[in-house]
Amino acid sequence: MKHTGTGDAPATAAVLVIGDEILSGRTQDVNTRYIANYLAEIGVDLREARVVPDEEAEIVAAVNALRTRYTYLFTTGGIGPTHDDITADAVAKAFGVEIGEDSRAIALLRERFTEEELNPARRRMARIPSGAELVRNAASKAPGFWIGNVIVMAGVPSIMQSMMDTVGPQLKGGARVLVETIEAGAIPEGSYAMGLEDIARAHEAVSIGSYPKFTSRGFDNQIVLRSRDAARLGAAAKAVRALLAKLAAA
Amino acid sequence: MKHTGTGDAPATAAVLVIGDEILSGRTQDVNTRYIANYLAEIGVDLREARVVPDEEAEIVAAVNALRTRYTYLFTTGGIGPTHDDITADAVAKAFGVEIGEDSRAIALLRERFTEEELNPARRRMARIPSGAELVRNAASKAPGFWIGNVIVMAGVPSIMQSMMDTVGPQLKGGARVLVETIEAGAIPEGSYAMGLEDIARAHEAVSIGSYPKFTSRGFDNQIVLRSRDAARLGAAAKAVRALLAKLAAA
Structure with missing residues (x-):
């Protein structure tokens, strides 16, 4: 069974x-x-x-x-x-x-x-x-x-x-899905969405989600990356961090 | 639509x-x-x-x-x-x-x-x-x-x-479902279950659920009655209260 x-x-x-x-x-x-x-x-x-x-x-x-x-x-x-x-x-x-x-x-x-x-x-x-x-x-x-x-x-x-x-x-499980959560904070989803889509396309083994939250101080967004492949997860996370750093500096 | x-x-x-x-x-x-x-x-x-x-x-x-x-x-x-x-x-x-x-x-x-x-x-x-x-x-x-x-x-x-x-x-709703919540407290479900089943059978227009909760002090159970018919709901609720009173006195 x-x-x-x-x-x-x-x-x-x-x-x-x-x-x-x-x-x-x-x-x-x-x-x-x-x-x-x-x-x-x-x-x-x-x-x-x-x-x-x-x-x-x-x-x-x-x-x-x-x-x-x-x-x-x-x-x-x-x-x-x-x-x-x-x-x-x-x-x-x-x-x-x-x-x-x-x-x-x-x-x-x-x-x-x-x-x-x-x-x-x-x-x-x-x-x-x-x-x-x-x-x-x-x-x-x-x-x-x-x-x-x-x-x-x-x-x-x-x-x-x-x-x-x-x-x-x-239960017969398997390799755990590895998760990386990156804080986008107050950067609006609409500002990073296009860059994030490019990253998602370039890293197909990684599932990328964007989760907005509204607090009394405004946006507090998170980007969550999920993959069973640590190296690919790391590469995608690096790309997302670079995207956010660029937007924060702009 | x-x-x-x-x-x-x-x-x-x-x-x-x-x-x-x-x-x-x-x-x-x-x-x-x-x-x-x-x-x-x-x-x-x-x-x-x-x-x-x-x-x-x-x-x-x-x-x-x-x-x-x-x-x-x-x-x-x-x-x-x-x-x-x-x-x-x-x-x-x-x-x-x-x-x-x-x-x-x-x-x-x-x-x-x-x-x-x-x-x-x-x-x-x-x-x-x-x-x-x-x-x-x-x-x-x-x-x-x-x-x-x-x-x-x-x-x-x-x-x-x-x-x-x-x-x-x-939205086109209708008659609201009326709800009566009765506290069974520390009386165990297994003690009132048979009496409750009799009441449920005798009051078919009323949906009756029993919801146990465990707290640090033991059981804290609720019986929830739901019906669109106020009179039938009241009759079933009366029967449940009588059942619990009998058990509490036993």
Whole structure:
């Protein structure tokens, strides 16, 4: 069930955030960025993120669209004990496999709950699709799971992060993307855009982005260069620094 | 080019965030939540959000998938003066229309820039697909645009928010979703989940979600009820409060 990111094509990934609370504006999603940074560290390219509501058909469609397209799919949300937690059943449906109470998951829950506490709602957290491996977490006992190339995690950030730590060492990443951030400061984007485009064209192995920010004191812009090739990254960064120095002196 | 959300089916919407900086983990997206809250206020249901990289084929595919499915599609990012700003061209391609320098947009840019400052890079911000209406913003002069049911906005939050204020009054919303948030506090989800499921089944016009949070003092859970029907919302909320009172007394 593991995929390799070595060789020519880097491993890719998508994030699927499952939860009405994100789409209603109640909750600020912070899991996507956490996963993005985690994957960047191990050389997996996050290529897409989606947010869908707590509706089975929507989850099934998104899981199938994303798992067939990327090396890994990470989902967050919808694996708790309440009626709106339908991710495990939806993922089982997406894979066309059975789902039932998993004895390994029940054993984990028993480490935390007494027999009396382990009511039908809490046992719901032990519903795991057939063929999945459990993903333990240190923060709570309720496990996520890993089926095919899909890693199903909790929505609560601290629990999700613990699950990423569990699966992280098993992910097949690759060469890390190296990043160089250059402060353009108050030089407006419109002033360096043409020079930057020339540099981007001349350094095709380097991805160059320009990110404006407005502060109370005016522009505060950053140029971010990204590449898996250190030498090429360095050459492009040198060209960008020379461009900005010329503009600052003008 | 406007759609009505009145009648039986509420207006729906998707958000498409365009930008490598979100997928690399550099930047925390805050625009989706802002738009979600804005739309909730006017009774438009945000049904999906996606993040795609600064790549034309990805943007075109996502724009077409989302604009055909929802009443409105709001995009953020990729309309600045630098080479990585390719949203306008991608949206034109998605609609199969021409794109060129828009004289109305040039006129807006001239309010801010001198002829000398209005270089080819800044003129790039006046590239608008044929048939689109401009979306002005108070924060900068560079416009977004509205074509068909797609509203194209900046990625910088302050500029995006100004654009939402421009288009907001023209959006056809409907009855607002009413929200009741009930503090379950330290009562664990697993203790109220079964009772909550019964309530959810008995109140089908009300969407009920349970949102656990872990603090240094333990659980701090919230139950959120949402409905367009005030009486039904009130009845469901009363049932939830009674459930929690019973559990707290037990």
